[in-house]
Amino acid sequence: MKHKNLLTQEGYNLLVIELSDLKKKQDHLVSQIEDVAQPDESGEDGLVTQLKEELEVVNEKIDNIENVFEDFQIIADGECNSLNEIQLGCTVKIKLSNDGEKKFTIVSHLEADPLTNRISDQSPLGKALIGKKLNDEVEVTAPVGKIIYKIVSIN
Numbered sequence: 574m575k576h577k578n579l580l581t582q583e584g585y586n587l588l589v590i591e592l593s594d595l596k597k598k599q600d601h602l603v604s605q606i607e608d609v610a611q612p613d614e615s616g617e618d619g620l621v622t623q624l625k626e627e628l629e630v631v632n633e634k635i636d637n638i639e640n641v642f643e644d645f646q647i648i649a650d651g652e653c654n655s656l657n658e659i660q661l662g663c664t665v666k667i668k669l670s671n672d673g674e675k676k677f678t679i680v681s682h683l684e685a686d687p688l689t690n691r692i693s694d695q696s697p698l699g700k701a702l703i704g705k706k707l708n709d710e711v712e713v714t715a716p717v718g719k720i721i722y723k724i725v726s727i728n
Contacts, residue, residue, distance in 0.1 A: 578645040581662045584684035585647055592638045595631055602628040641683055659702045659727055661694055667702075667711075667722040674725060679703065698722075 580588070606624045648662040659665055664678045677692045679702060685693035692699045701711040702724070710723050 578641045578683060579648055579661050579681050580641075580645055581648050581678075581680055581684060584680055585645070587684070588638055588641065592635065592642075595635050595638070599628065599631050599635060602631060657727075658704055658706050659724070661703075664728040665702055665724060666726040668725050670721050677702075 602624055606621060606628065609618060609624070610621050648660075659679060661679055661681060664676060666674055666676045668674050675690070677690050677698070679694050679699050680691045682693040682695050685691055685696070694700065694703055697713050697715070698711075701713050701722075705711055705724055707724055707727055710721055713720050713722065
């Protein structure tokens with residue numbers, strides 16, 4: 574059975590923009606290929622080959638996003654507060670054992686971006702946090718060993 578693709582509203586909006594940008598790029602690449610598709614005696618032009626390869630990558634990305642949109646659900650804002658436990662879409666502040674704090678938003682793998690502190694619910698930390706409550710401690714195995722985090726806030 575196929576699972577619904579769960580997205581935050583922000584993640585959905587970003588995918589819509591990405592899909593639009595990819596379709597514009599697709600049209601541009603097709604146009605470029607048509608303009609330069611005059612093969613010489615030795616066969617197809619190297620530029621045409623490069624453009625076709627780039628078009629193939631763009632088409633694959635478009636297909637992936639369209640597949641997500643075939644069966645998705647947007648996670649309601651505020652669901653974290655009503656459930657009192659960490660779910661997709663929650664922003665969580667955790668305290669590290671060395672007294673440092675970090676803030677993460679738990680999102681689906683489709684939206685994960687560690688650079689913006691959006692971690693996947695399928696990552697080791699994401700899996701450990703799902704279902705936990707305020708002041709719970711979670712243990713995560715990392716390459717440096719086991720790390721214990723305490724949940725300081727859930728938004």
